[in-house]
Amino acid sequence: MMTEKAIGSLQTLPAAEKTVTLVQADTNEEVKLNSGTEGGSSEVEYIESENLKDVEDVDTILKTLSAGLDSKDWVLVCETLNDVRRMCIFHKEAMLEMLENVISLVVKSLKNPRSAVCKTAIMTSADIFKAYGESVVGTMDPLLLQLLLKSSQDKRFVCEAAERSLTTMTTWVSPALLLPKLQPYLKNRNPRIRAKASTCFSKSVPNLGPDGIKAYGLENLIQVAASQLSDQLPESREAARALILELQTVYEKSTTEAGNDKEPEETTTSSSWEHFCQSKLSPLSAQAVLRVTNVSKGEDLQ
Secondary structure, three states: OOOHHHHHHHHOOOHHHEEEEEEEEOOEEEEEEEEOOOOEEEEEOOOOHHHOOOOOOHHHHHHHHHHHHOOOOHHHHHHHHHHHHHHHHHOHHHHHHHHHHHHHHHHHHHOOOOHHHHHHHHHHHHHHHHHHHHHHHHHOHHHHHHHHHHHOOOOHHHHHHHHHHHHHHHHHOOHHHHHHHHHHHHHOOOHHHHHHHHHHHHHHHHHHHHHHHHHHOHHHHHHHHHHHHOOOOHHHHHHHHHHHHHHHHHHHHHHHHHHOOOOHHHOOHHHOHHHHHHHHOOHHHHHHHHHHHHHHHHHHHO
């Protein structure tokens, strides 16, 4: 609903300058009053992926995608972004050759100050990840950066949409390829970006599976997790704790399996989780990591 103040402001404008843009964002509404030379109103609907319908003419859509995404008409941009989503869902092979150009234009929309364009681009990003998976890895750096930025901002409905898109990314993009992309952002100067990157990193590691985690490097991963334990934001620290517990589970399972092939007297404390942490981390970092796992173990015993 429009506030009385907003209605009053609108009534003071000449009829030709009244432009009301109403955007429905999940359960939130954003009402914007803009003065301009054109009258009328525009409404943008955010359509969930499962509710999108197939395009009528694939060839026509492909020919108009670039121009539509690069248009100065923001409503047309939103409509074209939804066409990209439809192509991802129903005709992903047909759009594969122009995917790199499409992604660059989606990134442009992510930078758009108009929330309707930005959120539609975020939803488009999620559908791109789901459709193309690791095929986007070579061109995803600008896309990843913008999603981390959007997930870190104060505008809640944009932030939540970006977080969902990042979660989709961790689900559909190969973790072995995604983790190196995320790792630099764990040291970003912006603590919010670090926090979102930490969450993505923590969610992506389990997708490697036990063998994949060992192949990627337990030593590397425990060092990453330890560095995030002392981060400024609780979100980073919580992601680090989740990652540490995952790594402990994998490590102890692998040492147990290895120990089954040995005589009992051959299994020593040198293969323990505590020894592993102390041998791979600084004393302070090892202490912090072991505190996490010891607290968790104590909670399990209660």
